[in-house]
Amino acid sequence: MLKVNSLITYLQDLNPLPTYIPHPHRLTPQNAADIITNYDLVLDCTDNAATRYLISDICVLLQKPLVSAAAVQKSGQLTVLNCPPTPQGLIDKPYPPCYRCCFRKPPPPSAMTTCGEAGIMSTVVGLMGVAQAGEAIKILASNLHLPSSSSSSPFIEPNLLLYTHDLSSGISPFTFRAVKMGSRKKTCFACGENSPSTLTLQGIKSGTAPNYDQFCGLNTPPKNLLPQQDRISPSEYYHALEKGELPPHLLIDTREKEHFSFGSIQGAVNLPFGAFLSKCFKIKKSGEDEKGDDILPAEAKELSEDAPIFVVCRRGLDSQEAVEKLKELGVDRGGKRKIMDIRGGMKAWKEEVDPDFQFI
Amino acid sequence: MGSTTKETPEMIPITVEFSGGLEMLFSNKAKHSISIPSKNPTSKSPINIGHFIRYLVDNLITDDRTDLFVLEDHLRPGILVLINDADWELEGEEEYEIQSGDTILFVSTLHGG
Numbered sequence: 487m488l489k490v491n492s493l494i495t496y497l498q499d500l501n502p503l504p505t506y507i508p509h510p511h512r513l514t515p516q517n518a519a520d521i522i523t524n525y526d527l528v529l530d531c532t533d534n535a536a537t538r539y540l541i542s543d544i545c546v547l548l549q550k551p552l553v554s555a556a557a558v559q560k561s562g563q564l565t566v567l568n569c570p571p572t573p574q575g576l577i578d579k580p581y582p583p584c585y586r587c588c589f590r591k592p593p594p595p596s597a598m599t600t601c602g603e604a605g606i607m608s609t610v611v612g613l614m615g616v617a618q619a620g621e622a623i624k625i626l627a628s629n630l631h632l633p634s635s636s637s638s639s640p641f642i643e644p645n646l647l648l649y650t651h652d653l654s655s656g657i658s659p660f661t662f663r664a665v666k667m668g669s670r671k672k673t674c675f676a677c678g679e680n681s682p683s684t685l686t687l688q689g690i691k692s693g694t695a696p697n698y699d700q701f702c703g704l705n706t707p708p709k710n711l712l713p714q715q716d717r718i719s720p721s722e723y724y725h726a727l728e729k730g731e732l733p734p735h736l737l738i739d740t741r742e743k744e745h746f747s748f749g750s751i752q753g754a755v756n757l758p759f760g761a762f763l764s765k766c767f768k769i770k771k772s773g774e775d776e777k778g779d780d781i782l783p784a785e786a787k788e789l790s791e792d793a794p795i796f797v798v799c800r801r802g803l804d805s806q807e808a809v810e811k812l813k814e815l816g817v818d819r820g821g822k823r824k825i826m827d828i829r830g831g832m833k834a835w836k837e838e839v840d841p842d843f844q845f846i
Numbered sequence: 847m848g849s850t851t852k853e854t855p856e857m858i859p860i861t862v863e864f865s866g867g868l869e870m871l872f873s874n875k876a877k878h879s880i881s882i883p884s885k886n887p888t889s890k891s892p893i894n895i896g897h898f899i900r901y902l903v904d905n906l907i908t909d910d911r912t913d914l915f916v917l918e919d920h921l922r923p924g925i926l927v928l929i930n931d932a933d934w935e936l937e938g939e940e941e942y943e944i945q946s947g948d949t950i951l952f953v954s955t956l957h958g959g
Contacts, residue, residue, distance in 0.1 A: 535957040558958035561866050588933075589955050593924025597914050599867060601958045611959070646926075646933075648953060650865060652876070665951075666932040760870055760909075767910045811910075 513537055515690045515698060518544045526631045529618055530554040533601065535592040536698040540690070542567065542585030546574055546676045547687050549633040551625055554585060555618040559604045562614035562649040565667065566621050569642065570634045572670075574681045580641050580669035587671040587678075588646070595703045602846075603800070605744060610651050617647065644669060711806040717829045721838040723796065735794040736786050740804045741832070748844050751798065751835065755783045759804045766811050778815030794824040802831040857881040858893075858946040862902070866954035868925065871909040878906065882944070895927065896920075896940035898950070915952075926953045 494506045509521055513532070522528060522544050530541050530552060538554065545552040551569035555562065565588065572581045592598070625631050630642075644667040651661065672678050675696075676685045689695035698704075718726075726732045739746055739754040746756040765781050779786070786793075795812065799805035805827045812818065818825050828835070836843040862878050869876040886897045893901070899921055903912055916922060920940075927934035928951040929942060944950070 531959045533957065533959045538957055556956035556959055558956045559867070561956060563866075563953075563956050589924070589926075591923035592957075593922060593954065594913075594917070597922065597924060597954070598957060604867070604958075606958065648865065663931070665926075665928045666936065668933050668935045671935075763910045764873075764908055767908060770910075 513540065515540060515693055519548060519687050519691065522550060523548050526550065527622055527625060528552045529622055530556075531615070531618070534702075535598060536702040536704060538585060539592070539696075539701065540698050543676050543685055543690060543696070544687075545571070546584045546681075547685065547690075549573065551631050552585065553618050553621045553625070555614040557606060557611045557614050558599050558601055560607050560610060560651040562610045562647075564614055564617050564621070564647040564649075565645065566625070566642075567644075568677075569625055570630045570632065570640070572634060572677075574677050574685070575679060577670065577672050577679050581677075582642065583644050583668060583670050584674065584677045586676045587669075587674045588644075588667055590671075590674075592702045607651050610649065613649060641669070711803075712809060712827055716809060716825070717806075717827045718796070719829050719838065720835040723828055724839045733794065734789055735796060736782070736789060737796045737798065738783070738808070739832075740797060740799045740808050745800060745846060748846055750832075754798065755785050757783055759799065759808065762808060763811070766815065769815060778812075778817050781812065781815060781817065792819065792823045794826065796826050796828055798828040798835070799831045801833050802827070802829055805831060855883040855885060855887070858884045858944065860944060860947065861949040862906075863949065863951040864953075865951060866956055868915065868952050868954050871907055871911065871915055872902075873908045880906070884946075892943040894940060894944065895929070895934060895942045895950070898944055899940075921952075924955050926955060927951070928953065 488508075488510050490508045490510055494508055497504075497506055511517060513521065518540055522541070528541060528545055528550050530538055532538060532541065538556075542552060542554070544550075545568050549568075549571035551571055552567040553564075553569075554567055555564045557563075567582065567588070568584050569582050630640075645664050646667050648663045648665065649661060670677055674681060684695070686695075723732075737751060737754045738757050739750050740757055740759040740762060741750075742758045742760070743756055746754075746758075750756070762781065769778060769780060782795075786795075795817070797805040797808045797812075799808070809825050809827045812825050817823065830837075832843065833845055836845045859879065859881050862880060864872050864876055872878065882893060882898065882901060884893060885891065886893050899916060900919070903916055907915065914922065915925070921927065927939075929937045930949055931951075934942060
């Protein structure tokens, strides 16, 4: 069942009075304006940067207020944008900011965490959602969704609400924190002084200006760090193991311990990537004090000095980096010890070897 | 005044905080109470946020992945800096001169939902 239908079923149960209209399509630069134009207010509950920039740009052009909420792991962020909506290009006094005014550029893809990877605490999404709904009601009830071109319209100090579900967080002892944001930026691509010439509905629809995927770095091909001889496919590894062709070896799984606890390849030892990198960093900084081999889990000591090492991760990127780091630390004994990446990670393991594996 | 002894740099106490995942680069600790030199060692000008970001990379980071914090000598895109609970753009961004007792919060922006 599509998420949108599941949501509507649930909402109808909760409150049958409103009219719920499903849009069972992915929001794209081609259809976004035609959908959004029918509504007075937009709540952004999406899960990726490219869609967030697209929604904000359309809201600027169609003069719709936007309530934007995001959540990953234990943190949430909420902000009201473009409210009350004001035409593009006005900068004679403080006007409400758009998403680009607050977040000029997206992080590089490598730094973007998704809920699928990092996990998500349901109470965090719940809280952000309720707060988001509250803001929406406030806006509609006070007519702040109506476009204003008159200079008499109120200026509401822009805020960003941060929430962290963590006793030891930076936001503690108060888990909520509201911070002051700036108003519309003169140089903003979407709503600033020259924006009518940089951002148009036609430009978005044609997919050229802006190109959201490119802006968010989604067009860069996946890295293939390691040469072929340092990589082995999950099925090659599995068959070699089954036939007894593999000598005693160390299999390192670099996923976080939560992922690892849901299932792993038999014999795998968990060495979470984050902890692995900090340890690498410490060893490198300490110079001679610590040996490269100190990075390895205790299980390595039960094996011979040259026992091969295989590294697996979730999707096959961290493991390649881990193989590189191990070599940098000299764990490969200048090539005498084989260190190999299991290509494609546990995702490929599920596809090639074990369809019952619970890939999360 | 007239003294020839080498001055020890004056230090100022500040609080620096990391949120939204950035704490993992700083010994997994979200809140650090630290003292930093009040002047930039090379130019002798008061330490500003730009210097301070470099100072963090040289002194406080505990992870190899510095590119998750700085790119090309500037803060990487997707990190908000809040100086005493206000967006750094209201305070002059990298040019803001750090004052004793300031709280500087680095938050990575979230896109999930």
